[in-house]
Amino acid sequence: MPSNISAKLLSADKSVKGIILSGGARSVYEKDAPRFDRKILNLNLPILGICYGHQLIAHLMGGKVVSGKSGEYGLTKLNIKNAEEILVRLGKSKNVWMNHRDIVVKLPKSFVLVANTEHSKIAVFVNKKQKIFGVQFHPEVSHTENGNQILKNFVIDICKCRKSWTSTLVAQNLIHETQKVIGNEKAIIGLSGGVDSSVAAALVGKAIGKKLVAVYVDTGLMRDSETKFVERTFRRKNLNLKIVKAEKQFFRALKGVTSPEQKRKIIGKLFADIFYKVAKKERAIFLIQGTIYSDRIESGLTKHYEVRKLATELDLPKEITVRQVFPGPGLAVRIIGEITPERVKIVRQAGKIIEEELRGTEFWKNIWMSFAVLLPIKSVGIQGDERSYKYPVVVRIVESRDVMTANFSKIPFSILEKISTRITNEVREVNRVVYDITNKPPATMEWE
Numbered sequence: 083m084p085s086n087i088s089a090k091l092l093s094a095d096k097s098v099k100g101i102i103l104s105g106g107a108r109s110v111y112e113k114d115a116p117r118f119d120r121k122i123l124n125l126n127l128p129i130l131g132i133c134y135g136h137q138l139i140a141h142l143m144g145g146k147v148v149s150g151k152s153g154e155y156g157l158t159k160l161n162i163k164n165a166e167e168i169l170v171r172l173g174k175s176k177n178v179w180m181n182h183r184d185i186v187v188k189l190p191k192s193f194v195l196v197a198n199t200e201h202s203k204i205a206v207f208v209n210k211k212q213k214i215f216g217v218q219f220h221p222e223v224s225h226t227e228n229g230n231q232i233l234k235n236f237v238i239d240i241c242k243c244r245k246s247w248t249s250t251l252v253a254q255n256l257i258h259e260t261q262k263v264i265g266n267e268k269a270i271i272g273l274s275g276g277v278d279s280s281v282a283a284a285l286v287g288k289a290i291g292k293k294l295v296a297v298y299v300d301t302g303l304m305r306d307s308e309t310k311f312v313e314r315t316f317r318r319k320n321l322n323l324k325i326v327k328a329e330k331q332f333f334r335a336l337k338g339v340t341s342p343e344q345k346r347k348i349i350g351k352l353f354a355d356i357f358y359k360v361a362k363k364e365r366a367i368f369l370i371q372g373t374i375y376s377d378r379i380e381s382g383l384t385k386h387y388e389v390r391k392l393a394t395e396l397d398l399p400k401e402i403t404v405r406q407v408f409p410g411p412g413l414a415v416r417i418i419g420e421i422t423p424e425r426v427k428i429v430r431q432a433g434k435i436i437e438e439e440l441r442g443t444e445f446w447k448n449i450w451m452s453f454a455v456l457l458p459i460k461s462v463g464i465q466g467d468e469r470s471y472k473y474p475v476v477v478r479i480v481e482s483r484d485v486m487t488a489n490f491s492k493i494p495f496s497i498l499e500k501i502s503t504r505i506t507n508e509v510r511e512v513n514r515v516v517y518d519i520t521n522k523p524p525a526t527m528e529w530e
């Protein structure tokens with residue numbers, strides 16, 4: 083809800099069991115800082131204020147907030163003074179993540195101190211009678227150890243909510259909703275084999291069966307054995323799978339094109355044309371799109387987002403739930419310069435080797451993407467007894483939490499050596515392998 087919602091509207095909605103006032107980079111003393119309807123404090127609903135929310139409660143209820151001298155940023159230890167129900171079951175670690183300048187220095191009347199930190203004398207407070215809690219730190223970020231437990235304490239124990247957001251229920255609701263909206267019509271979905279479109283196809287497939295047409299376009303720019311993988315996986319599901327082999331069309335359209343932007347445009351347009359043609363032929367009037375929420379907000383993506391839980395719920399094979407993300411334009415963004423079938427084969431083969439060598443290692447779980455990039459230049463090498471003049475391949479391995487930023491992975495030289503040896507041995511057109519040691523920013527993960 084927006085912060086200016088009225089107490090009247092809130093109390094009219096009987097499904098509301100509690101209120102969380104979120105944080106924000108504001109100060110209660112700023113003229114246009116967000117406030118809320120004071121009557122909300124008397125609705126008899128539990129309230130949890132986080133950071134700015136914590137300060138706002140103190141400010142509105144008679145406590146005192148001042149601008150801290152230095153601010154408190156990063157991890158700090160929480161000292162629990164009174165073990166209240168909001169802080170139960172936290173286990174041993176008490177490290178919490180702070181990110182604020184203002185601090186609460188005086189408790190409002192009827193509030194008691196629950197915990198402090200080195201810089202925040204009043205880091206957690208409670209009004210027991212009204213069930214109003216404030217925490218200066220951020221329980222919602224992963225840096226706060228056991229922060230989820232604090233949210234659980236509030237939502238389940240204090241607000242008495244039932245835990246109904248389970249993948250089984252989410253799947254059931256989505257299937258039901260889809261049936262209601264689509265009725266007897268036909269729908270079409272672009273299926274790439276990635277986790278998002280796979281989950282969307284499996285869900286809608288369960289809802290409307292063969293009336294869902296799933297189109298997989300083999301652009302010739304896919305990962306190794308991708309087409310076979312999609313065929314094998316989805317033939318078993320009860321949906322109408324159409325595999326369109328369009329490699330030749332794509333290579334023809336991309337012939338001689340070197341500009342990254344131009345390549346993307348050509349691929350996007352051809353893809354849409356093919357897709358539209360199938361939709362028209364099949365008389366499908368609904369378009370299903372499998373995308374994740376973070377695509378809309380452009381950050382916050384993690385390797386463990388909930389769509390992967392849904393995939394398991396829908397019996398999709400583990401290969402789908404654990405695979406790396408792959409860009410829509412495919413291997414095209416990993417070939418600098420003109421795209422030819424020969425060059426695609428090189429990045430595909432080299433990419434497969436990179437993945438094979440990393441998969442069994444302890445580094446795998448932290449890797450966001452690992453792939454090969456082909457540079458359109460040649461250098462001299464010596465292979466067998468002969469001098470060679472061949473392409474170099476770039477190995478790119480990155481770790482990322484939020485996609486907006488990434489670090490190159492600090493893979494041991496011994497593993498990189500194995501990758502390099504295998505690529506130069508097995509991919510005939512390559513005689514040199516280099517490792518990309520650039521973070522994002524300044525570089526992007528992909529090369530185009």
Ligand code: XMP
Pocket residue numbers: 407408409410411415451485522525526527528529
């Ligand atoms: P960059 O290269 O911008 O990539 O650091 C961030 C993430 O997005 C993927 N990516 C794309 N995905 N279409 C997509 O579907 C695209 O055009 C595209 N470009 C980049 C990239 O693989 C990485 O995971």
